Amino acid sequence: MGEQRQHYNEDFKKQTVKFIQEQAKSVADIAQDLNIPKSTLHQWLSLYREFESEPVNSSERIRELERQLKESDRRVADLEEEIAIVKKAVHIFSKPRN
Template sequence: MGEQRQRYNEEFKRQTVKYIQEQTKSVADVCVELNIPKSTVNQWIAKYREFDQEPLAAPEKVRELQQQLKEQEKANKLKEREIEDLQEELAILKKALHIFSKEPN
């Protein structure tokens, strides 16, 4: 016959999710360590995850976000410069249109 399914109580599930959040190991590594299927643990994480258990910022994540911020600031400066150039061109065109649309005396 089929294999008996393992049952886990609520406290074990919560403690497992807390353990995963506090570790630097991957979910797959913890699943192997505890001999629990990854899909089961992922369901527990979705249900019991508490964000206050997670570290706020890992140094590599902070560096990555800083780099993204610098790239965005650079892109924004380029766009601002382009907008200023287009506004200047528009002002020149308006003046030219005004000058050339006057009827000659």
């Protein structure tokens, strides 16, 4: 036969969503800790999420910002190299010819 479905009251769901929002852990990690399916937690988040109780920087947001920073650093390095080449070219072509 099938497994018995677990039922949770509204207060438990709201407290769990608040807990998720206050943690730096991923939803998958919290789902594993609480032994609740990830999809269930995502449903609860869509129903009970309160943005004012969410931390300013979640770990996912920090990873995204770090990725953007690395990409920007690469672009800056490429542009600095291009500028150095242009400067050398200007110097070479601006010399008077004899």
